[in-house]
Amino acid sequence: MKVMVIGEGGREHALAWKIARSPLVTRVYCAPGNAGTALLGQNIPLKATNLETLKEFALKEGIDLTVVGPELPLAMGIVDEFQEVGLKVFGPNRKTTELESSKVFAKEVMTTGRIPTAPYKVINTFNEAIEYIEQAEQALVVKADGLAGGKGVIVCSSKAEAIAAAKSLMVDKIFADAGNRLVIEERLWGEEVSFLCLTDGEDILPLATSQDHKQIFDGDQGPNTGGMGAYSPAPVVTPAMFDRIVEEIAEPTIKTMAQLGRSYQGVLYIGLMIDQEGPKVLEYNARFGDPETQPLMLRLESDLVPLLKATITGQLKDCQIHWKPQASVCVVMAAQGYPGPYEKGKEITGIETAEALEDIEIFHAGTITKEGKIFTNGGRVLGVTSLGGDIAQAIERAYEGVKKIFWDGAYYRADIGQKALNRAYR
Numbered sequence: 001m002k003v004m005v006i007g008e009g010g011r012e013h014a015l016a017w018k019i020a021r022s023p024l025v026t027r028v029y030c031a032p033g034n035a036g037t038a039l040l041g042q043n044i045p046l047k048a049t050n051l052e053t054l055k056e057f058a059l060k061e062g063i064d065l066t067v068v069g070p071e072l073p074l075a076m077g078i079v080d081e082f083q084e085v086g087l088k089v090f091g092p093n094r095k096t097t098e099l100e101s102s103k104v105f106a107k108e109v110m111t112t113g114r115i116p117t118a119p120y121k122v123i124n125t126f127n128e129a130i131e132y133i134e135q136a137e138q139a140l141v142v143k144a145d146g147l148a149g150g151k152g153v154i155v156c157s158s159k160a161e162a163i164a165a166a167k168s169l170m171v172d173k174i175f176a177d178a179g180n181r182l183v184i185e186e187r188l189w190g191e192e193v194s195f196l197c198l199t200d201g202e203d204i205l206p207l208a209t210s211q212d213h214k215q216i217f218d219g220d221q222g223p224n225t226g227g228m229g230a231y232s233p234a235p236v237v238t239p240a241m242f243d244r245i246v247e248e249i250a251e252p253t254i255k256t257m258a259q260l261g262r263s264y265q266g267v268l269y270i271g272l273m274i275d276q277e278g279p280k281v282l283e284y285n286a287r288f289g290d291p292e293t294q295p296l297m298l299r300l301e302s303d304l305v306p307l308l309k310a311t312i313t314g315q316l317k318d319c320q321i322h323w324k325p326q327a328s329v330c331v332v333m334a335a336q337g338y339p340g341p342y343e344k345g346k347e348i349t350g351i352e353t354a355e356a357l358e359d360i361e362i363f364h365a366g367t368i369t370k371e372g373k374i375f376t377n378g379g380r381v382l383g384v385t386s387l388g389g390d391i392a393q394a395i396e397r398a399y400e401g402v403k404k405i406f407w408d409g410a411y412y413r414a415d416i417g418q419k420a421l422n423r424a425y426r
């Protein structure tokens, strides 16, 4: 089988790495990929949003399966386009992706399916926003309806902050039409967790639990990023909590989507807040998480490719998934300045030394090769990912790897996995 992975981040390197290990696969392509994916297979210099050219390439090359990493091509309808010409592609179609690309639609699904989430209001004008914020008795979160590259959600501590957030989205239009409508909802407090499952529209196959670290600084301080590290499993999800998430959230979501004529095929990422009452949905994503996918792929014992195929053909019911019992931790190394402005083109050294360590994989994100050397080429640069007997050992190993890698301005959080450690020893 020839498999193509679309995207260029750490998530895509981890997916390509796992797919390349499948005995069913003869060749892996990545479009556009990064310096890491170039070592596994062939990078194709096509942007993930270049749907027409990607389709032509897949047809010409006889790609048997395409796996879509990021949300943008999904929201643009890459799955519809590929399916129209008979290409096999993993991911939800355009209308189904609205579960991620429209926060208003996502909230409607939660209401219809009686799925626990924060109370909210859909806002159509700035005046409406002011009125709603002024009367609110709780802290609020202001969300752009549309896609905003992960930056359209503003968690607020005061009414003034909420009004300023609504103004920037609706009046200043910092994310253009994505801010035409808003969802304003109550701020929830608790511990966040990522719950991913494969689904063919009818059955679901949950993946192992994981937890992201969204803020840039240690102790969850500072602005949100795409994710500064992740680990799996997440001990906050006890077996009883796992069952509740499946029954109260994952299953009703898929059922409601099917009732709305939007049968969900692909991976559903549910971002949850766990508080005293239980799990509540913060957001849905229509794709694998980044960096959650890095530890998940390291822990996945089963061949991923038959699972992806069964998702597409509606045969998940017959599938099982097996995980290594070990824990995995991914520490993201980023460019100084990220998530704000940062420089590119710094030479990276030490990757091979780090990779020679036991149970370590280095998943590339913003990297590029020039004349045999590797340079930084993005905000999140590498994900140093380890396996360990327990979370404590996995943390230790991941940071051993991190300490072998250098470039001018490398930055990473020093506390990835700490929350799990606190919980495990409690």
Ligand code: AMP
Pocket (backbone or CB within 6 Å): 118, 141, 143, 150, 153, 155, 185, 186, 187, 188, 189, 192, 214, 224, 271, 282, 283
């Ligand atoms: P989203 O893009 O909806 O995932 O939001 C990004 C991040 O904002 C989430 O991962 C949370 O950290 C935070 N967030 C979103 N909604 C809420 C909420 N109702 N209460 C507290 N934090 C939230």
Ligand code: GLY
Pocket (backbone or CB within 6 Å): 212, 226, 227, 285, 288, 289, 290, 291, 292
């Ligand atoms: N790690 C967060 C995301 O993939 O959206």
